[in-house]
Amino acid sequence: MADLDAAGRKELLTELGLPGFRAKQLSNHYFARLVDDPSEMTDLPSAERDRLVAGLLPELMTPLRAMQTDDGQTVKTLWKLFDGALVESVLMRYPERVTMCVSSQAGCGMACPFCATGQGGLQRNMSTAEIVEQVLAGARALHRGEVAGGPGRVSNVVFMGMGEPLANYNAVIGAVRRLTDPQPDGLGMSARGITVSTVGLVPRIKQLATEGIPVTLALSLHAPDDELRDDLVPINNRWKVHEAVEAAWEYARTTKRRVSIEYALIKDVNDQAWRADLLGDVLSSYGDWGWVHVNLIPLNPIENSKWTASRPQDEREFVRRLIAKGIPTTVRDTRGREIDAACGQLAAQG
Numbered sequence: 001m002a003d004l005d006a007a008g009r010k011e012l013l014t015e016l017g018l019p020g021f022r023a024k025q026l027s028n029h030y031f032a033r034l035v036d037d038p039s040e041m042t043d044l045p046s047a048e049r050d051r052l053v054a055g056l057l058p059e060l061m062t063p064l065r066a067m068q069t070d071d072g073q074t075v076k077t078l079w080k081l082f083d084g085a086l087v088e089s090v091l092m093r094y095p096e097r098v099t100m101c102v103s104s105q106a107g108c109g110m111a112c113p114f115c116a117t118g119q120g121g122l123q124r125n126m127s128t129a130e131i132v133e134q135v136l137a138g139a140r141a142l143h144r145g146e147v148a149g150g151p152g153r154v155s156n157v158v159f160m161g162m163g164e165p166l167a168n169y170n171a172v173i174g175a176v177r178r179l180t181d182p183q184p185d186g187l188g189m190s191a192r193g194i195t196v197s198t199v200g201l202v203p204r205i206k207q208l209a210t211e212g213i214p215v216t217l218a219l220s221l222h223a224p225d226d227e228l229r230d231d232l233v234p235i236n237n238r239w240k241v242h243e244a245v246e247a248a249w250e251y252a253r254t255t256k257r258r259v260s261i262e263y264a265l266i267k268d269v270n271d272q273a274w275r276a277d278l279l280g281d282v283l284s285s286y287g288d289w290g291w292v293h294v295n296l297i298p299l300n301p302i303e304n305s306k307w308t309a310s311r312p313q314d315e316r317e318f319v320r321r322l323i324a325k326g327i328p329t330t331v332r333d334t335r336g337r338e339i340d341a342a343c344g345q346l347a348a349q350g
């Protein structure tokens, strides 16, 4: 169902020989009432219910394992997709919000050497419905009060799980539309609560700016100079730092949404004071109208990696230098590190 918009759902039911108006009822159960158990859909005639559910809400994925930390307020779920592919999603509850970090591909083909997901290569793209279902599973668990902290709702979705979202563009845009479509056609979230991250697929960033959905764009830069970024983010061999940053700046200009520059701080690799200055110069060369914000990520450990997080004093100096250049800068917390659920750690090992 989540692969299709309202008109497409109706059409599918008609093709299946079922009344088209039932699509609205099913959508209401799935997106508004947050119900996926057919036995709770009592407004559907029992004779049709199983066929309706089989047609529009087949079981797409099964949870294999859930791991928790932060007193149950961070939950990582390992999912098995219908064809056996494994992906992970992470729910993070904060006092003011609940963020779901979702995967958009099984594996990833971008081969960033510091990232666990990148080590296994790309298995396949996920469908819109598979992406959406990760959010809905979190929404249902919150709704039922199954997450520590009592009943709640998903306020934010970040496309920062496994995969490069813009390499699976159509399915990701479909998912963003389902999440923001008003209920009951979709989940009714605000586009402001959604962040799409990318390593810098420049043509796709430009395309995203034309969609009319002002999601937040997060550009994973990780280095301000091409020499280092060619190694850290191999797609840089195709689109250079200045092209990626210019596309991000254009995105901010078109959508009026502040872009987030993601920068994993890696000890003695990209955390030198001169690189902080260079990053500040690169970003401020596009003006100081508040188009950008830097989000520094202390590198999270992954197995068999020679790289590690920066020294605290180097991290502080990096922040200080960026702020001195007038660039708003924050350091991301490292939620989920203990259960390998933090940035760059998702490997979906069964």
Ligand code: SF4
Residues within 6 Å of the ligand: 108, 109, 110, 111, 112, 115, 116, 117, 118, 119, 161, 162, 163, 164, 199, 344
């Ligand atoms: S950092 Fe992102 S784009 Fe790079 S390999 Fe990992 S999942 Fe893929």
